Amino acid sequence: MNLKKNAGYVLPALGAVVLLLLGWALLKSSSGYPDYILPGPGTVWSAFVDHRMEILRSTWITFLSASGGLSLSVLFGGLTAIVFSQAKWIRRGLYPLAIFLQTVPIVAVAPIIVLWLEEGIVATMFISFIVSLFPIITNTTAGLLNVDNGRYELFRLYRASRFQRLYRLQIPGAMPQFVTGVKIASGMSVLGAVVGEFFCATLQNKGLGRQIFELKDYNVPWMYACILIATFLGVLTFSIVSLIGDRVLLYWDEKKISNI
Amino acid sequence: MKTTLTALLGWSVAVFGFGSVLMLCCGCQSETLPQTDKISLQLNWFPDAQHGGFYMAQLKGYYSQEGLEVEILAGGPGANVEAKVDRGKVEFGIANAHRILLKRNEGAKISAVFAAFQKSPRCIMVHRESGIRTFEDLEGVTLAVGSDAAFRKFMEQNVDLHDVKLVSYSGSNATFLQDKNYAQQAYSISEPILVKRQGADPVVLMLSDIGFNPYTSCVFASEDYLKNNPETVRKFVRASQKGWEAYLENPEFANQKMAELNKEHDLIALNQGAAAAAPLCRPKEGEPIGSMNPDRWKVLVGQLKNLKMLKPDFQLNEAFTVDFLPVH
Amino acid sequence: MNEAPLQKTSDAINLKKVVKQFGGQLVLDAVDFAIAPHEFVSLVGPSGCGKSTLLRLIAGLETIDSGSLSLPLIGRQKNPSTQGNQSAQIGETAFVFQESNLLPWLSAFDNVALPFRITGRPVDRDLIESTLDTVGISAAEFAKLPKHLSGGMKMRISIARALVLKPKVLLMDEPFAALDDLLRTQLNEELLRIWAGDKLTIVFVTHNISEAIFMSQRVAVMGADPGRIHDVIPVSFDYPREKSLKSSSDFAKCFARVSQLLEETNR
Numbered sequence: 035m036n037l038k039k040n041a042g043y044v045l046p047a048l049g050a051v052v053l054l055l056l057g058w059a060l061l062k063s064s065s066g067y068p069d070y071i072l073p074g075p076g077t078v079w080s081a082f083v084d085h086r087m088e089i090l091r092s093t094w095i096t097f098l099s100a101s102g103g104l105s106l107s108v109l110f111g112g113l114t115a116i117v118f119s120q121a122k123w124i125r126r127g128l129y130p131l132a133i134f135l136q137t138v139p140i141v142a143v144a145p146i147i148v149l150w151l152e153e154g155i156v157a158t159m160f161i162s163f164i165v166s167l168f169p170i171i172t173n174t175t176a177g178l179l180n181v182d183n184g185r186y187e188l189f190r191l192y193r194a195s196r197f198q199r200l201y202r203l204q205i206p207g208a209m210p211q212f213v214t215g216v217k218i219a220s221g222m223s224v225l226g227a228v229v230g231e232f233f234c235a236t237l238q239n240k241g242l243g244r245q246i247f248e249l250k251d252y253n254v255p256w257m258y259a260c261i262l263i264a265t266f267l268g269v270l271t272f273s274i275v276s277l278i279g280d281r282v283l284l285y286w287d288e289k290k291i292s293n294i
Numbered sequence: 295m296k297t298t299l300t301a302l303l304g305w306s307v308a309v310f311g312f313g314s315v316l317m318l319c320c321g322c323q324s325e326t327l328p329q330t331d332k333i334s335l336q337l338n339w340f341p342d343a344q345h346g347g348f349y350m351a352q353l354k355g356y357y358s359q360e361g362l363e364v365e366i367l368a369g370g371p372g373a374n375v376e377a378k379v380d381r382g383k384v385e386f387g388i389a390n391a392h393r394i395l396l397k398r399n400e401g402a403k404i405s406a407v408f409a410a411f412q413k414s415p416r417c418i419m420v421h422r423e424s425g426i427r428t429f430e431d432l433e434g435v436t437l438a439v440g441s442d443a444a445f446r447k448f449m450e451q452n453v454d455l456h457d458v459k460l461v462s463y464s465g466s467n468a469t470f471l472q473d474k475n476y477a478q479q480a481y482s483i484s485e486p487i488l489v490k491r492q493g494a495d496p497v498v499l500m501l502s503d504i505g506f507n508p509y510t511s512c513v514f515a516s517e518d519y520l521k522n523n524p525e526t527v528r529k530f531v532r533a534s535q536k537g538w539e540a541y542l543e544n545p546e547f548a549n550q551k552m553a554e555l556n557k558e559h560d561l562i563a564l565n566q567g568a569a570a571a572a573p574l575c576r577p578k579e580g581e582p583i584g585s586m587n588p589d590r591w592k593v594l595v596g597q598l599k600n601l602k603m604l605k606p607d608f609q610l611n612e613a614f615t616v617d618f619l620p621v622h
Numbered sequence: 623m624n625e626a627p628l629q630k631t632s633d634a635i636n637l638k639k640v641v642k643q644f645g646g647q648l649v650l651d652a653v654d655f656a657i658a659p660h661e662f663v664s665l666v667g668p669s670g671c672g673k674s675t676l677l678r679l680i681a682g683l684e685t686i687d688s689g690s691l692s693l694p695l696i697g698r699q700k701n702p703s704t705q706g707n708q709s710a711q712i713g714e715t716a717f718v719f720q721e722s723n724l725l726p727w728l729s730a731f732d733n734v735a736l737p738f739r740i741t742g743r744p745v746d747r748d749l750i751e752s753t754l755d756t757v758g759i760s761a762a763e764f765a766k767l768p769k770h771l772s773g774g775m776k777m778r779i780s781i782a783r784a785l786v787l788k789p790k791v792l793l794m795d796e797p798f799a800a801l802d803d804l805l806r807t808q809l810n811e812e813l814l815r816i817w818a819g820d821k822l823t824i825v826f827v828t829h830n831i832s833e834a835i836f837m838s839q840r841v842a843v844m845g846a847d848p849g850r851i852h853d854v855i856p857v858s859f860d861y862p863r864e865k866s867l868k869s870s871s872d873f874a875k876c877f878a879r880v881s882q883l884l885e886e887t888n889r
Contacts, residue, residue, distance in 0.1 A: 070400035071377060145464045149472075153436070153461035184723040187683060192740045193712050202740065206727045237439070237446070237460035244462060248443045250374075252396040252603055285727045285767060 073255040078262065081255035088245075089256075093263050095241040096227050099155050100271060103162025104223035108216055110163070111170030115212075118171065119178035119204065120196075136168040140226070144233035157234035158227055158241060165226030166219035173218070177211025178204045209286050213279035220275040224268040242267070331362050331526050334384040335513075337369040338393075341552040342559050343483045343545075343567030344511045345388065347410055347575075347583075350548040351537025360529035368555060371465060379516055380404050385523075386515050386530060390414070391508035391594055391614075392444045398613055399604045403517040406614040408531045408584040410538055411510035413574040414502050416445055419470070419480040422495040426477075429504055433457035438464070438478040445479075447601045448506045470494070483567040483574070484559070491563065508594050509586060510574075517612050524618070531584065531618045538583045542572045586614055632694065634659040634791060634823040635680055639689035642675055642849075649675050651848035652689065657825060659695050659790075662817055664826045664834035664841045665851075666880065668888050672849025673827045677793050680825065681717045695823065696790050712741050713787030718794040722780035724768040730754065730775075731764040734783045741787075750786060756819075757782045758812060774805045778812075785816070791823045798833070806830075807865055810837055814863060831880050836868060841880055845887035852887040855880055 055075050062074040069077055082089060114132075118125050140161060151157040181204055189199050231243025242264045249257035337345050348366060351357055357364040367384065369375060375387040376397035387404075394406050420426045424435060432453060439446045440463040449455065463478055467489050470476050480486060486496040501507070513534060520527055541548055545568035546561075553561045577585055591614055598604040635657040642650040650672045657663050665673040678684045679691060696714040724733045734754060738745045754764065757778040768776055777797060784792060798806040814837055817824055828834050834841045841855045857876060859867060867873055 068380070068401045070397060070402060071381075145466060145468065148461075148464065149469060153459070182723070184719050184721045185725065187717075187719070188723050189740065190683060191681060191715075191717050192737055194740045198740050202736070203725070206725065209727070231462075233462055233464060235462050237462075247441045247462075251393065251441060252399070252443065254400060 070254045073258055077255045078258045081253065082259035082263075085256055085259070089242075089260060089263060092240050092242045092245045092260065093267060095155065095235075095239045096224070096231065096243065096264065097267060099158040099230065099241060100162050100224045100227035100267065102155070102159035103226055104166055104216075104220055104271070104275075106159070106163040107167040107170050107219055107223065111167050111215070111219070112174055112212065114171050115174035115178055115208075116200065116205070118175045119200075125175070132168055132171050135164055140165070140229050140233075144230065148234050151234075153234050153236045155239060155241075158230040158243075161230030161234065162223045162226035165229075166223040169218040169222065170212070170215040173215030174208055174212045177208030180211070181207055206286075210283055213283055217272060217275055217279060220271045221268045224264065224271055228264050331529075332365070333362060333386060333526065333530065334365045334367055336367045336373070336375045336378055336384040336387045338373060338375045338388045338390075338511075339369050340556045340558065341366075341368055342556055343549075343552075343564055343571050344411070344415065344481065346541040346545055346548050346552070346564075346568055346571070347538030348388075348534055349537075349551050350541040350545070351533045353547055353551055354537065354540055356533035356536045356540075357530070360533045362526070362529055362533065364530070376402055376404055376514075379514060379519075382516065382519075385519060385526075386513055388511055389514055390510050391512055391591065392598060393442075394512065394514055395591075395595060395598060395608075395613055396444070396603060398611075399608055403612070404514050405517055405520055405612050406509070406512040406514040406586065407520070407527060407616075407618045408513035408534055409509035409586045410512070410534075410584060411571070411574050412577045412585075414500075414507050414510045415481040415483045415571070415574055416501040416506070416510070417480050417482045417486075417498040418449075418477055418501075419486050419489070419496045419498055420477040421470075421474045422497050423474045424477070424497075426499070427497060429453045429499055432477075432499070435459070435475050435477045436461055436473070438462065438469070438476070440465070440479055442479075444508075444598065444601065444603060445501050445506050447603065448501070448597065449504075451601060452504055467492075483570040484563075487563050487566045487570065488559070506597065507590070509590065512614075513584075520615070520618070527618045528620075532620050535582060535584050535620060538575060541568060542575060542583075545569075582620065584619055586616055586619075588614075632659065633657060634661065634693065634695040635825070636692045636694060637676075637680075637689070638691075640676075640679065640686050640691055641688045642672070642679060642684065643687050644675075648848040650679075651850050653849070653851055655842065655851055655854075657823060659823055660821050661840070662814075662824045662826065662838050664828060664838040665844060666828060666831055666834045666841055666884065667844030667849075668829070668846055668884070670849075671844040671846040671888075673844050674795050675849065676844075677717075677795050677825060677827050680791075681715055681793050683717075693791065713737060714789055715791045715793065716784035716787065716789035718781055718784045718792070718797045720796045720799050722768075722773075722776035724776055724779060724783075726768050729765045729767055730759060730771065730779050733768070733779055734786050737783060737787050746786075750782075753782045753786050754779070756785070756816060774801055774809070777801065777809065781813075781816075785820070788820075789822070791825070792817075794824065794826045796828055799828070799830075806833065811865060813837065814861070818861065831877055831884070832868060835873065835876050835880060836863060836865075843880060843883045843887060853883050855883070 058075050062072055065072065118128065143164070144161060147157050147160055151160055185203055185207070189203055194202070227241070228243040228246070231241035232247050235241050235244035237244070242260050246257050246260045246264070249260065335348060341349065352364055352366060375389050376393060378384050379387040380397070380402040391406060391409070394404055397404060418437065420435065426432055426435070432455065434457055436459045438461050446460070467485060470478050471489060471492055471494055478485070480498065482498050482500065486498050489496050513531065515527060545565060549561055549564035549568060553559060553564055559567070575583055577583065591610055595604065595608065595610055599606060599608065633656045637653050637655045640650055640653045641648070653676065665676060667673050675684065679686055680693070693715070725736065728736065731750060731754070734750045735745050751761070751764070759775060759778055759782065763771065763775065771779070781797070798809050801809070810833055816822070826834065826837060835857055838857050841857060842851050843853045843855065844850065845852050855876070859872070
């Protein structure tokens with residue numbers, strides 16, 4: 035936990051952000067776009083400050099939906115992957131369904147979900163769940179199936195049952211892949227929540243998605259502030275997941291791939 | 295390998311050459327045409343009764359009689375008409391008065407020159423079975439509203455909505471048809487007619503009845519365009535006015551065209567829509583269709599400032615002008 | 623040329639006309655071999671001679687196609703008509719692979735405890751710790767993860783894991799092949815000590831002639847195409863054997879004999 039090491043992480047990221055801001059300001063001044071298409075960073079910041087309470091409240095709503103959706107997809111995705119790993123015919127039969135879930139456009143699905151679940155955070159959470167589910171299923175299933183041959187034989191020697199194999203060999207062995215899947219899913223859960231809010235939000239609990247949807251017509255700088263916060267939320271979710279995931283994987287690191 | 299490369303090169307040259315010739319030809323085309331002004335009119339939604347007069351003007355040749363070749367571009371959800379006009383992508387656009395003001399508030403320089411609807415068709419549609427007849431009765435329902443925040447904020451400010459669940463409007467009537475406790479935003483000339491055809495019994499609560507009444511289906515253009523092409527604007531407004539007169543008289547011709555373009559409305563629905571539109575478009579006796587009263591605009595500015603949607607120092611300035619309306 | 627030092631009924635392992643095919647390829651052709659209880663026997667031969675396959679057949683990881691394979695010492699009969707393993711006591715036969723195959727998410731201790739857990743037996747902490755001690759792993763290492771352990775230590779832990787259910791037969795498939803010579807010699811000596819202490823029957827597969835001769839009482843020389851045991855060389859040096867043995871002339875003679883045999887059978 036030394037200062038120099040932390041600086042090594044923080045400074046490059048900070049530098050990148052500063053560069054991005056400069057680039058943005060440059061783009062704004064050189065392009066001549068009006069504020070209702072491309073506001074400059076300063077304008078967006080003022081809008082954020084002016085409406086910070088409402089933005090923070092919306093962020094909280096979106097965060098609830100996204101984290102709820104992600105939790106659901108972690109749970110359900112993990113369980114589904116375990117089921118998938120058990121038999122080829124299961125995979126053959128259900129994989130296409132999972133892919134369908136992934137590719138069906140939210141625009142089409144959202145109204146049906148709203149009819150079923152009613153507007154509100156629950157419906158948004160469900161959309162966030164659908165969007166973030168697939169990466170967890172694919173990655174975890176691959177991890178569960180990708181058992182080291184030698185270890186598999188070791189378990190055979192001891193006549194391990196299917197359950198033993200699953201519990202002591204496959205599931206622990208799949209953790210790296212599982213964590214990868216959750217990392218991917220984390221960003222998508224935020225995306226799913228924001229898009230879901232376009233369709234499912236109640237106006238009492240707007241969420242960033244619904245806010246963005248309205249603001250495009252009358253306050254674009256405020257809208258940009260919301261978009262940036264939503265992006266930041268995605269990054270934050272990813273970072274938290276990565277932190278937890280990498281901590282868990284400390285036990286798994288067979289070959290050191292670090293020095294990132 | 296050498297022959298493959300040569301073939302590839304040859305094909306690339308051919309395609310590139312052909313494409314260039316094609317583009318040049320297309321470019322040439324517009325230059326060799328006779329002296330008609332080619333202009334585009336961008337609609338703010340799919341074609342329906344709120345646009346009838348413009349299609350009528352096109353179909354009856356009123357525009358071409360003025361020497362204008364008008365292309366009407368259909369809009370839809372997310373059609374950012376105000377930006378397109380302000381940026382010079384199209385010459386004219388259709389928008390409601392409050393949207394013109396809101397975009398001006400954000401720096402766009404656009405002006406309204408013609409208002410097809412004197413009374414806004416904006417309403418809330420409820421089921422007769424709900425028992426709701428006025429805004430005061432609004433309670434115990436789910437109300438779906440779209441992205442247009444102005445009238446919703448107006449309602450929140452002026453109507454007791456504490457017992458109303460406000461939700462996002464999906465754009466389809468399906469939920470309304472299924473749930474008697476469901477209400478949604480609508481245009482009195484459109485959705486109520488459609489749901490009646492499907493067996494529902496709707497009641498409309500007009501926003502204009504509680505004081506929110508922006509001019510609807512306004513023709514607008516950028517300030518620069520108005521300055522540089524006054525004659526064209528005058529011609530366009532004149533022809534559009536004739537088109538609306540004709541549409542309110544007998545809408546069938548234009549409705550046939552719009553029914554083709556917009557599969558959601560059939561001819562019967564559009565005819566009924568036009569009939570419902572007539573009293574909204576006709577101003578007081580003696581005033582031509584399209585006229586605008588400065589006081590109406592001032593009231594709207596006040597209302598929007600009240601809703602904190604306009605900057606406190608917002609000025610009307612060039613937001614609208616009556617200079618291009620035909621003098622009667 | 624095969625030798626059966628003891629009577630058949632008290633063999634530890636007995637193979638008769640064992641045939642094994644893999645997808646049309648004849649890997650083992652009518653192998654006859656008998657291993658006595660508490661013997662240390664090596665199988666040497668070039669790649670593809672079937673020595674690993676033979677070991678895996680004894681372990682029950684593969685099934686024979688014809689012939690008979692029995693382990694009278696632990697009461698296990700295996701005939702081609704019986705697919706899969708008979709229900710002998712699990713753990714009577716132990717197997718050590720070339721890779722240590724430790725589970726990377728378990729500590730050294732937990733890796734050795736694994737056989738208890740898989741077979742549903744109570745974990746015998748004392749036994750695990752003493753077994754680890756026997757293979758030369760100190761208490762400081764017990765909690766470490768495999769990624770913090772050297773190759774040699776991982777192999778020792780793998781052997782400890784094999785020993786922890788107190789097997790009667792230990793099958794080892796080139797366990798020291800991936801280690802350097804110094805370590806290999808060290809582990810050879812330690813293995814001999816373990817063998818002497820635990821009364822194990824050990825079948826050791828290797829392509830390293832010196833290692834085979836150093837540790838074994840008999841060295842079975844195998845040839846490929848098809849896989850067969852060509853000859854079994856007795857190695858009659860006394861135990862305990864020191865590594866200085868390797869520089870003796872008798873050792874060299876034995877080495878030469880085995881080498882020559884290998885060459886002859888695999889021309």
